[in-house]
Structures are given as structure tokens and as C-alpha cells.
Amino acid sequence: MSRGFYAAASAMMSDMSRFDVIANNLANVNTTGFKRSQSVHHDFRQGFIQRIHHERALAGVSESGDFAPRYVPLPPAGVGELGTGTLVQSTWNDFHHGTLEKTEGPLDVAFQSEGFFVLQNTGPNAAQQPYLYSRDGAFQRNADGELVNARGLRVMGQRTGEQAGQEGPIYISDQYPVTIDEQGGLWQNKTRIATLKVVDFDNPQLLLNRGNQLFERLPEQVAFDSIPVLKQGYLERSNVDVAGEMVNMITAMRAYQISQKALQSEDEMTDKAVNTVGRVG
Amino acid sequence: MIRALYTAASGMKAQQTNLDITSNNLANVNTTGFKAFRAEFEDLHYQTLRQPGSQVTANITSPEGTQIGMGSNVVGTPRYFSQGDFQLTENPYDLAIQGDGFFRVIQPDGSIAYTRDGSFKTDANGTLVTDNGYRLDPNITIAPNASNVTIGSDGSVSQTIAGQTNIVGQIQLVRFTNPVGLSTIGKNLYQATPASGNEVTGIAGTDPGFGSLAQGMLEMSNVRVADEMIRMIVSMRAYEANSKAIQTADDMLQVANNAKR
Secondary structure: OOHHHHHHHHHHHHHHHHHHHHHHHHHOOOOOOOOOEEEEEEEOOOEEEEOOOOEEEEOOEOOOOOEOOEEEEOOOOEEEEEOOOEEEEEEEEOOOOOOEEEOOOOOEEEEOOOOEEEEEOOOOOOOOOOEEEEOOOEOEEOOOOEEEOOOOOEEEEEEOHHHOOOEEEOEOOOOOOEEEOOOOEEEEOOEEEEEEOEEEOOOHHHOEEEEOOEEEOOOOOOOEEOOOOEEEOEEEOOOOOHHHHHHHHHHHHHHHHHHHHHHHHHHHHHHHHHHHHOOOO | OOHHHHHHHHHHHHHHHHHHHHHHHHHOOOOOOOOOEOOEEEEOOEEEEEOOOOEEEOOEEOOOOEEEEOOEEEEEOOEOOOOOOEEEOOOOOEEEEEOOOEEEEEOOOOOEEEEOOOEOEEOOOOEEEOOOOOEEOOOOEOOOOOEEEEEOOOOEEEEEEOOEEEEEEEOOEEEOOOHHHOEEEEOOEEEOOOOOOOOEEEOOOOOOOOOEEEEOEEEOOOOOHHHHHHHHHHHHHHHHHHHHHHHHHHHHHHHHHHOOO
């Protein structure tokens, strides 16, 4: 049927997806280390429309001497391009920093720089992806004394002492309080026991969301070591800005309404074509 | 029907839990030895509509994927084991722990529980018990005619009978690798779990990592009212924002329904 019908419907569908992303951002307005997602919309492949009855009028005089234009057919030519709708092309994560909240938790760490903590993946795809990445620094100590996140995944660090330079889970003794310095060094009893492993990526927005504030890297992405600026006793809050998301929500809602109106108008026109123009008898 | 409805509902539910925790903290603002809770959130699963790096044509891969999240959830409610303020009571059986450690008490069913609430009393036999009548383990019994009961910073209890001072016993403290992993059973009591690890017994103020005891003092709740108020405002506003998202989702469905006249 008419192209506009499908164009309007595609716009409604993509506005719905846009709204889904906004709703997820709003649901995570209090999630530590959460990074908001943004959907990107793209137009469909454009249709190329051509002129029908493409001809040129030439001045001419009829046999009786009157002015009479002559029509010369021309090779088919394009009028231009006609959009046929829109779709959600992709979503990406906005890695703007969230504000820091003071928690005074001894194992709470917040980034004041770029970077990700490295956690050991224990999921089904651990063989391909040994590590997961997160900005959420709400850590704990498990029963074995290892530093873990809220889900119990081990936090990776560089060991010091006899196993210097080795990477692995961080073991914290229960004898002394832990101090974490700006560069991620963990200190107990004036001795550095380990350094938190911190990595960064060239294009962090390409990281895949795994849920639980965890990100997975793409096979072609390379995690390189990075020197962070960390703050102990603080957590990075979600970077969702409620006011901004409300504006986005209104925009999505109105765009949705406009597309619905376009759909209705298209329907009315078809109605006219079928029931008024094409009336028989 | 529409993802956003459920996503926003999960956000509202998570914020409701947040408020539940905040109100419990506020209700315990005067509970001796109480440690404040906090809610920790996580984002839920993502629906991957298109994997980043998927093939667009034979030699072009898409730089970004499409992932739509499904909301948020409370992942845990850890406690803050920071030190509460001290209150001077001058009651000889009131004990405050300055630093790490728990008192070990025996419940009526014989199982072991742990507490930071040091407001002990003596029962009819002169045994030190908690407010609920649970005995300390190992138990300490004060003679009925004793005067001047002194509890040292290491937990040694001494009494004076007819001018003679003798040591009655030693109050032991326990500590855990991960106190956040203790389970809360109410009445200011905790129980050990696999997450907390096994108890480590020690002498207060002497063994490394153990706090010391202060007689005649109580540790008050570590809940800070201002912090809780801020948390309440934040969770309330987040709740509102999510309810707006539900309304908008509803409006969108209405618009969709009205497309057909």
C-alpha cells in the first residue's frame, strides 16, 4: 500500500524502542556505577523515485500559426530520494562520570578517572572471556578473604611480594584495616599487598552490557592497562540525569504521537481514495 | 506488551525496597549496637537485538550493537560496620566494643549468636545475660555479695568480696573475615554463614585486629539521620521518575490504540 503508512509505523516502533532505553535508564537512576544507554536512530535505505511522464515542452508553432508547445520525451530522471522510515540502529553507553557518594565503606572505591575494574568471569562463556569489566567499586571480602564484588566475582589485582607482577584474585588478611591509595594500591599494616588491576579501552562505548553493571569486551577490543585515580570510601553513582531523561521521554512520546497522526492521515487519504474517488454508481 | 512498562515497574520495586531499608534504619536510630543497612542495586539483563561487530556486508561490520536493558534490582543489603557513637551510662555491666569484634551469646535453643549490643544484665543466678536473657559464652557469673565489679579493656572480669578482689572470668570476643556476610536474626543478633567465614576467637585489645572493651559505655546505633533523609529523598524522586515512565508507556499504548478509529 502507500509508503507513508509503513514509514509512520516504523517511526512508532523505533520511538517505542527509544522509550524502552529511557525507561531502563530511569530504573537504574540509583544503581552504583551504572552508565546510561542512548539509542541511535537511522533512516531506512532511501527509495529513489523517478518522474513519470518525463518530457520537455518545446516552443513551437502549429500549422495554423498558433502557439503550440511540443512535448519531447526525455530519458527517465530522478526526482530525488524518498525516505521510507526509521529504525533503531544501535545503542551505546554514555561513559560520563557519575557523581561520587561518600559511603565510608572501607572496600568501596570510586573512579575519578577513566578506567574499569577487572573481574573474573565465572559465567558460561568464561573460556572465551576470562574477564569482565565494571565501574562499580562496591567491593566486599568473601569467606576466603578474597576481594569480590556484590555478586561474588573476584576482583583482579597485581600481586606484590613473592609473586610480584602476577595477576590474580586479591587476598586480604583480616588482621589489619585496608587502605586503598589513588593508584589502586591496597595497603595493610604499611605494606602494599596488591594493586587493583585497572584497564581502559579505545572505544569503551562499544563494550557489551552484561547486566549487573558488568561489561564484556568484543573480541577485537584490546584492554590496555591504565593508571587510575581512585577514591576509597566513595561510590560512583549512576550517571543518569533524571531531568534529561524526562525530556527524552517527552520527546519520544510526542514523536510517537506525531507518527500516529501521520498514520491516521495516511489512513484518511486511503479512505478517500477508496470510498470517495472510487465511488461507483 | 511494552518492555518499558516492566522495566519501570522493576525500578519502582527496587526503590520501594530502598525505602524499606531506609525506614528500618531510621526506626533503629536509637537501637544499641545497630549497624545501618544500605541497598545495592544492579542493572538486569540486556536484550541484545543486534550484536556489535555483526556483519553488515561481507567486509563491513557494524560498530555498535543494540541492547535494551530490562530494569534494575536490589542485589544486596550490606550493613555498614562503622563504629557507632559511645554513650556513657556508668552501668557496670554495660560494655562497648571500640573496634572490631562481637560478643558471643548462647540462644535458648543452644545455638550460638553474636552481638555488638553490650547492655548486659545479671539474671537471678548472677550470670551476665543480654537484654533478652541470653547468656554470654563462656558465661560469667558474679557472686551475689560481690561489690565493685570491674571489667578491663581486655574483657577480664573481677569482683570484690569482703575486701578481696578476684578474677571471675574472661569475656572473649569473636571476629569474622567478612562481617558483612553475617545473617541478621533480629534482637541485635547475628549468625555466622559461609559468606562470613568461621569465627576467630580472641582477647579484646590484645590479639591483633580485635577492638577493646569499655565498661560503663554503650555503642549507639551508627545510623546517621541526615544521610538517611537524603537517601529517602533520592529514592522517592527515583520512584516518581519511574512512575512517570509507566504513565508515559501507558499513554503510548493509548496512542497506539487510537490509531485505529
